[in-house]
Amino acid sequence: MEVITVNGKAYEALRLLGKGKGGCSWLVSDGENRYVLKQIHHEPCEYYTFGDKLGSELRDYARLSRLGIPMPELLAVDREHERLLKAYIDGDTVDVLVMEDRLSADCLEQIKAMCRTLYAAGLNIDYYPTNFIPHDGILYYIDYECNAYMDQWNFENWGSKYWSKTGEFLNAFGKKENPAQTPGSP
DSSP, X not given: OOEEEETTEEEEEEEEEEEOSSEEEEEEEXXXXXXXXXXXXXXXXXXXXXXXXXXXXXHHXXXXXXXXXXXXXXXXXXXXXXXXXEEOOOSOOHHHHHHTTOOOXXXXXXXXXXXXXXXXXXXXXXXXXXXXXXXXXXXXXXXXXXXXXXXXXXXTTTGGGGSSSOHHHHHHTTOOOOGXXXXXXX
């Protein structure tokens, strides 16, 4: 297994959790506990402009923490290597729950409550379902990204398309729509 350090402390990389526009997240272990290590990357993104990615992550974490948005705790920052160490939230992401018809009404109520708080503060978060994990009755936003509020990127106009088995959701997660629902099928 690969070893990744954060401020000189070694963590064993157990598996890649995901790759986003700003970095790659790994499940790591120090031999006793599991964590998420986010390695900032500098790959271009055609639909998003970045400045200081690490600085943005830290600023956004502080903003969302002040608002009380449930997130994994930021445990360490390695500025030299542009790495963040976060608490690990165990569980399935919302996309998995949607695909398996296990997303609870409570999760939807919790995201709507987050939205009320965020909109009042003039913010949106990345409502993509891979960024949320319910654990012990609390819906956690496992990313730290937030942006100035814009109607087109709010939950109702964009994010909600990925919180149920819509065509957008099924296309994004590699499943075809039910052939009986496809125009032109027998």
